[in-house]
Amino acid sequence: MDRTLVSLAVGAALLAAMPAKAQPNAADYPNKPIRVVVTVPAGGGVDTVTRLVTERMRTIVGQPFVVENKGGAGGNIAADYVYQQEPDGYTLMATQPSPITTNAVLYKSLTFDPTAFAPIGIMSSAPNVLLVRGDFPAKTAQEFMAYVKANPDKLNYASQGPGTTSHLTAELFNKLTGAHLQHVPYKGTGPALNDIVAGHVDLIFMQLEAALKLHDGGKARILAVTTEKRIASLLDIPTMIELGLPDFVSDTWNAMAAPPKTPAPIIAKLNAALNETLQMPEMKEQYKKLGLEVRGGTPEDMAKVMKGDTERWGAVIKAANIPQL
Numbered sequence: 001m002d003r004t005l006v007s008l009a010v011g012a013a014l015l016a017a018m019p020a021k022a023q024p025n026a027a028d029y030p031n032k033p034i035r036v037v038v039t040v041p042a043g044g045g046v047d048t049v050t051r052l053v054t055e056r057m058r059t060i061v062g063q064p065f066v067v068e069n070k071g072g073a074g075g076n077i078a079a080d081y082v083y084q085q086e087p088d089g090y091t092l093m094a095t096q097p098s099p100i101t102t103n104a105v106l107y108k109s110l111t112f113d114p115t116a117f118a119p120i121g122i123m124s125s126a127p128n129v130l131l132v133r134g135d136f137p138a139k140t141a142q143e144f145m146a147y148v149k150a151n152p153d154k155l156n157y158a159s160q161g162p163g164t165t166s167h168l169t170a171e172l173f174n175k176l177t178g179a180h181l182q183h184v185p186y187k188g189t190g191p192a193l194n195d196i197v198a199g200h201v202d203l204i205f206m207q208l209e210a211a212l213k214l215h216d217g218g219k220a221r222i223l224a225v226t227t228e229k230r231i232a233s234l235l236d237i238p239t240m241i242e243l244g245l246p247d248f249v250s251d252t253w254n255a256m257a258a259p260p261k262t263p264a265p266i267i268a269k270l271n272a273a274l275n276e277t278l279q280m281p282e283m284k285e286q287y288k289k290l291g292l293e294v295r296g297g298t299p300e301d302m303a304k305v306m307k308g309d310t311e312r313w314g315a316v317i318k319a320a321n322i323p324q325l
Helices: 003-017 046-063 075-084 141-150 165-177 189-198 208-217 264-278 282-289 299-319
Strands: 036-040 065-069 091-095 117-131 155-159 180-183 203-207 221-225 251-258 293-296
Touching: 036 046, 036 075, 036 282, 046 065, 046 091, 046 117, 046 251, 046 264, 065 189, 075 091, 091 221, 117 141, 117 165, 117 208, 117 264, 117 299, 141 165, 141 221, 141 251, 155 165, 165 180, 165 203, 165 251, 165 299, 180 251, 189 203, 189 208, 189 221, 203 251, 208 221, 251 264, 251 299, 264 282, 264 293, 282 293
Parallel strands: 036 065, 036 091, 155 180, 155 203
Antiparallel strands: 091 251, 117 203, 117 221, 117 251, 117 293
């Protein structure tokens, strides 16, 4: 027999004899610590929520959660890392919307498929606000709009990274007002806020929780909110709609996802633990203090939100002619 044919036959026999790759056993899951990779640096909104949630989920699943931060590239660094991990439920991702929604539109070539992650559930959502540096010339929302109109090319804005909600909300503002706020991207909320406080950048559209701390501490000022109606804790702060920008609504949500092809029974266990955690009275109280909204729901609910945000903000990216990265 031809040597090549013999080699092929032997190779095929060896492959056939090799044991199939073991599939994750959902019955005894979890039986070791679970790693949660956060898409932003420590101190950001996703990071805060993840640490609150996982600390309580541990009591339900019976294993600790180890939180690890891998910020940068609009969340793509963490997303790519988690995407490559075994789909066994022991490496998860905690993320803001962009890595699993709009980054598919914004980036030319990704090393992962944002639509392929297995949704677990949305941990929280929060309204976004317009936060300006403490010494910003305009002291009210109305003064801010007048200042922007008079200085359309003078201001810059921070974001947590390209494609994040903070980036796209500011670009929506540019589109609706004709302003030309210049984008200064950061590797997450923490670094962006450091420069807001230091006065190196003028403003940021971001979620309420972290902004409120700076506002209350006098280190920066919230001038407007991006909700349909005023926020109960900030009744003296107008909405962007009230400032003459119809349909200017933007919120930020934080979610948990797993690598593609993670078995449904494992996803179901994690989703159940997440929902049980979010219904704890102490969690609801913590969320209230942080200005967060309890979300939860099914993985299918999260998938619908992902699809909706991809379509909505994808349209903003195209309309604002935001170049692909």
